[in-house]
Amino acid sequence: MRKQIPIEQLRVGMYVAGLDRPWIKTPFWRHRTRIESLDHIEALRACGVLSVEIDTEKGLGLAPQSGIVSTVDPSSTRIVDRSSSRTSQPQGKEPSTPFEEELTIAKEVHKQAKVVIGQAMGDARKGQRLNIEAVSMVSERLVESVLRNKDAISSLSRLKSFDEYTFFHSVNVAILALAMGRQRGTPREALSRLGLGALLHDIGKMKIPYDLLNAPRRLEEGEREIIKQHVMRGAEYLSQHTVLPEETLRPVLEHHERVDGTGYPAGRRRKDLSQFGLIASIVDVYDAITSDRVYHKGMTPHQALRQVHGLALEGHLDLHSVRGLIQCLGLYPVGSxxxxxxxxxxxxxxxxxxxxxxxxxxxxxxxxxxxxxxxxxxxxxxxxxxxxxxxxxxxxxxxxxxxxxxxxxxxx
Structure with a gap:
């Protein structure tokens, strides 16, 4: 039997068969689903859902003390009306520069960032001193672009290169991390630390044999363990060549950690992870699965958002932060x-x-x-x-x- 209940009566184990608004206006892509966690309920509530339709044959029904609920009346479906103004933004400050104007500047910044991070990684591979001044300068330019108009610079995260994956990936992770940071109102000084850490998050890969990083085959267990060493090797290299704030090192140390403790290198859980680490872990996955690699073809942006959101519902990634990425990029990211x-x-x-x-x-x-x-x-x-x-x-x-x-x- 199907029943309409207010969101306050929804509980884990119930099977949701419908919402009081179109599913496409939420970050969810499944029309019907079982409620697996309190985070799932909170995500529905955060999307403005006031009532849901449950199927008591496929999931739990109401507890006896919950009272009587009415059966579904299709005419009662409520759609939330939203303005179509493109200049308004739900969080943070409005952009100070129009999209088209900032896009021209952002392209130059993106190109410069790719060159600088390429040089930095080349120095790391040779064991030479890191030019932290150059990396910091280009990181600041990324921050400034994000503050002027986050949509312009974040739209360039679609740019990929098979031959220069590591360089493009590092820049794209920094851009997306900064866009998410701006979305949640992160102060300017903190954005600087986040951007620098995100740019350098994969520098430890330069300490891993090149042939292993780009092997066109499934790696053996021992080889995967060597790849995982790039996290600590990156932190060690940075500690030897520069002095960075602890916050800046978090994206380096935590971009492969998972909130359920299944990540590496430390297997930390949600309570032990920093906000910068949570952001870095999400954008690292998103950019990686939208890129062509020797072992897989990149997903479309929309498909990638679905997969990242699915990983959050399964408990691997932070759901609140994933919703922030979706808000940054939109349900249909630029390039879709x-x-x-x-x-x-x-x-x-x-x-x-x-x-x-x-x-x-x-x-x-x-x-x-x-x-x-x-x-x-x-x-x-x-x-x-x-x-x-x-x-x-x-x-x-x-x-x-x-x-x-x-x-x-x-x-x-």
Whole structure:
């Protein structure tokens, strides 16, 4: 039997069959699910859910003292109305620089950061002194860009290189970590420490044999243990060549830890992990699974967010921090390929912090013929009916689209 109950009566073991708002307006991608933890309930509450529909045949029912609840009335479904203004932001300060203007600056900062971190890692591999001044300077430029407009710089985390994975990965982890830090209102000085630590989080990989890092096969147990040593080797190298605040070392030491204690090198649990470590662990996973590696093809951004969110629901990653990443990037991160209700295909070019269902797009096809050049279209600004909406995500590789090439046409 299905019953509608207020969120206050939801408890672990119940089976949720429906919400009082569309599932796509929450960070959840499963239409039906069993409540496995109190964090799961809190996540629903944080999304604005006031009541849920439960299936008592598939999960627990109400306790006798909970009182009587009404059966489901479809007409009572409540949708939360949200403004479509793209300039408002639910947390932190509003951007001081328009997206398009900051994007030009952010591209130069991203390019410079990749070069500097490449030089730093080259020095580490040779055992030479770390040029901490250069790394700190480019980290500060990343912080400044995030503070001006976090969406512009974070949109560049889509940039990848198979041959220079470690360098791009380090920069992207720093960008995403800073965007999450800004989202939660982290002070400027703390952002500086977070950015520097995130840029250097993988420097210990330079102390691991190159052939092992890039082996095109499944590693043996002993080889995996050697790879895991990069965390402590990175911390040791940094301690030998510079003096860094403890907070800055947290992303280096904790980016492979997991809140359930299954991570490494120390197997720490949630209560023993820092906020910087929690952030670094999440963005490290997200960027890694969206990148092409010798052992796997990168996921689309939307698929990656689903997987990271699933890891949080399973208890491996911090759910609150994962929700912060989703809020930063939107349900459809920049570079996502989507299909509209009209059958048109588009690439997300700018997120919408107020209504994540309505990003700005570059339309590349009407579904059968390409648009040349791509057409800019903002789902939040639609003057005519019927309104277009996103109905599905598309793997761009299956339809011969390179989102990065499409987005480059925007700045051109």
């Amino acid at each position: 390929c989507v299909m509209l209700s009209t059958g048109e295909i588009g690439v997300v070019s700018q997120p919408n912090g107020v209504d994540p269902l309505k990003p700005a797009l570059l339309l590349v096809s009407d579904g059968s013929a390409p648009y040349r050049p791509p057409k800019f279209f903002d789902l939040a600004e639609q003057p005519t009916q019927p309104l277009r909406s996103i109905v599905a995500t598309v793997d761009p590789r299956q339809i011969g689209i390179d989102p990065n090439h499409v987005l480059d046409s925007l700045s051109a």
